[in-house]
Amino acid sequence: MRKLFSIIGLFVSCLLAAQEEEWRVIPSVREWLEEINNWPDSVYRQDNLHVFFDYEKDTGLIATTFEETDSLPSEPLFIVNKPVRVSGLNFAGDRKGPGTMPRRLTSIQFNGWLTISRMAQNRAGFVGCVFKDDMSMWDIQSRNVLQFVDCDFEKSLHLYGPQENMGFYIANTSIKEDLIITSGNTDAGIRILNSDLSQFFVNGKFTQFRMDSTNVRYGMRLSNVTISNSFQLQNTSLPALELIGTDFPELHTYIPFHNIENALALDLPIGWDRDQDLVKYKAESKEEIMDTQRFDNLIASYYTLLEVYKSRGELTSYNACYIEMRDKVTARSKLLYNQDPSFTNFFAYQINRFTRAFSDYGTRPEKAIIVFFQVVLAFSIFYFFFPSSWNTTNNRTMMRRLSYLGSYFTSKEGLSDLFEKEAKEDYKDYEEFHQFISSSEKRLPIYFQWLSKPLYRVSVSRFNLSRRLLASGDILKGEWDQLPKAKQVRTSILIGLYLVIYLIYVLIIRCLNAITLSLNAFSTLGFGEIPTRGLARYVTIIQGFVGWFLLSIFLVSLIGQILN
Known part of the structure; x- marks a missing residue:
């Protein structure tokens, strides 16, 4: 009897359930x-x-x-x-x-x-x-x-909990308020094309996500999202993007950083009053930067993207993302130093400032090369006024040349005669060498003669050639004040041009010497004896330290880019 009642009760409950699940046809x-x-x-x-x-x-x-x-x-x-x-x-x-x-x-x-x-x-x-x-x-x-x-x-449009593996396709659609899509343990997909959204919230597990040519006015929030196959964000700029607990596929994620530049944020609200400003955390104000927990969470979002860019070899997006992240770290180091002006905080802040200006935190080694040349040029200007012993065109040499030129105007000697006076010591050395070779001809090996005589002939030939050229180009031929007025003017102009050319030559040589000294000091190649005196000697030591430091930072940034 009890079994009969049980069977009847089961039948009645099944009948009621069937009636409850009965579908009405329209x-x-x-x-x-x-x-x-x-x-x-x-x-x-x-x-x-x-x-x-x-x-x-x-x-x-x-x-x-x-x-x-x-x-x-x-x-x-x-x-x-x-x-x-x-x-x-x-x-x-x-x-x-x-x-x-x-x-x-x-x-x-x-x-x-x-x-x-x-x-x-x-x-x-x-x-x-x-x-x-x-x-x-x-x-x-x-x-x-x-x-x-x-x-x-x-x-708004809210889509919650697909029960089977399915996809959401939204195209050419405008949503004035929030779009929310959530998925449980199913592998749904999302594809949004050519649409206009206000704010987009995503939560759950999805096989793929693609957003293309879509305008998002306020931002997109990915909260505890797992994408198993692919994630693509194309031709879509986001003013705010939150990545909390988001797991992207390692190789099939495409998020060009220029689409989300200055967009990473926290605490994007859902279902806000669209007449109010969107409250979000971007580590921009002093109070936000000093909020350690949220600041660390935001930096973790940057590192999530950096891992994506690194795995795909997207160097441009990687560098841009890294620079933006380090700018926030630099801003925080400045506030920490203002709060506690210790040497550690001071050094951390200054090294961040320096690496930003020097090579964009090591992402642009080519920028460091520009800084190299700027430093070398700055020191070269200093060395121009403090010439080294390498300079053959010093003040004494210039005064001697001007003295010869004055003698040319006030005497009857020609250019060739003045050249002989100036090169008298060199010519005397040639003649002494020739006399020695001639007097010792029988006491020296034959190969010594073979080498010495051509050398003497070449040296004397250069001397004689210069003298003949000067003699043929001599335009004064007498004292300048005894020349006719017209010839005085013509002669003054020609010799003045020669003087200008000589001064330009002197300036070029001094500039080259200053740059050479600066490069030598900057690259810390060493001098043996530092070829300068006084203040310039100490400046070269300072420049050597600066060069060593800058070259070290350059090598670190260059190696970092190669490894990335």
Whole structure:
């Protein structure tokens, strides 16, 4: 008897469950929409609806292919005036038509909020629809792809908990407030193209994420998101991006940093009042920078991106991301120094400033080379006024040359005669050498003669050639004050040009000597004896230290770029 009652009780409970899960059939979409508008209550609430597509009654309200949506009307064909809450909704094809085609609602305007849970549909979607209030979907059981194309959301769109592996496709759609997509343990996918969003919140596990040519006005928040296959952010600039607990695929992640420059942030709110400013943490103000916990979390977001760029070899994005991160660290080191002016904090702050100016924190070794040349040039200007012993065009030499030139004007001696006086000591050495070779001809080996005589002839030939050239170019030939007035003017101009050329030559030689000394000191090659005196000797030592320091930093940054 007890078994009989148990069997009856089980049968009754199954019968009640079957009745509870019984789905009500509505023959067409138009009849369903009219039922909503004619519903006696202020809110349309129904469970387990099975709505068929009737290709005759539902003309303009349904589509199974995108070709049918190419020429949508500019105004909605049907307006739903009441808020809608449906738990359990399935769209089915016309009994006369194919049963597996996609089912999309088109050209419908929903004036009230729309909430759908347990939507079981293959390739469902909304095309060319207008939503005046919030729309939310829960426990989505749609297989394949849930689509929103050419839609306009005056408020928000929330998509929660797909129950099967499916995809969300949003294209050419405007969402005035927040877009929220969450996924549980399923592997859903997200694809957003050519859309206009306000703020985007993502949470959960997804196989792929792609956003292309989309305008995001406030920001995107990825909270505890795991992407297993691919993540792509193309032609989309974000004013704010939060990455908290986000796990990107190692090799199939593409986030050009120029799209998210100065965008990394924390604490992006969801569902804010759009009339208020978006409150977020970007480590910009003094108070934000000194918030250690949030500052460290923000730096961790930068490191998440750096690992992505490094694994893919995207050097440009890596460097830009690293510079932006180090700029924030430098700003914090400055505040720490102001708060506690110890030597450690001072050194940390100054080394950050220096590496930023010198090579952008080691990311641009070529910038360091420019600094090298600037330092060498600056020291060269100093050495120009403190010539070294390498300089043969010193003040004494110039005074001697001007003295010879004055003698040229005031005496009857020609240029060749003055040249002989100036080169008298050198010529005397040639003659002494020649006399020695001639007197010792029989006492020296023959090869000594072979080497010495050509050397003497070449030296004397150069001397004689210079003297003949000067003699042929002598334009004064007498004392200058005894020349006719016209010839005085012509002679003064020609010799003045010679003097200008000589001064230019002297300046060039002194500049080259100053640059050579500066390069030698900067590169710390060593001199043996430092070829300068006085203050310049100590300056070369200082420059040697500066050069050693800068070259060391340059090598570190260069090696770092090679390793990266």
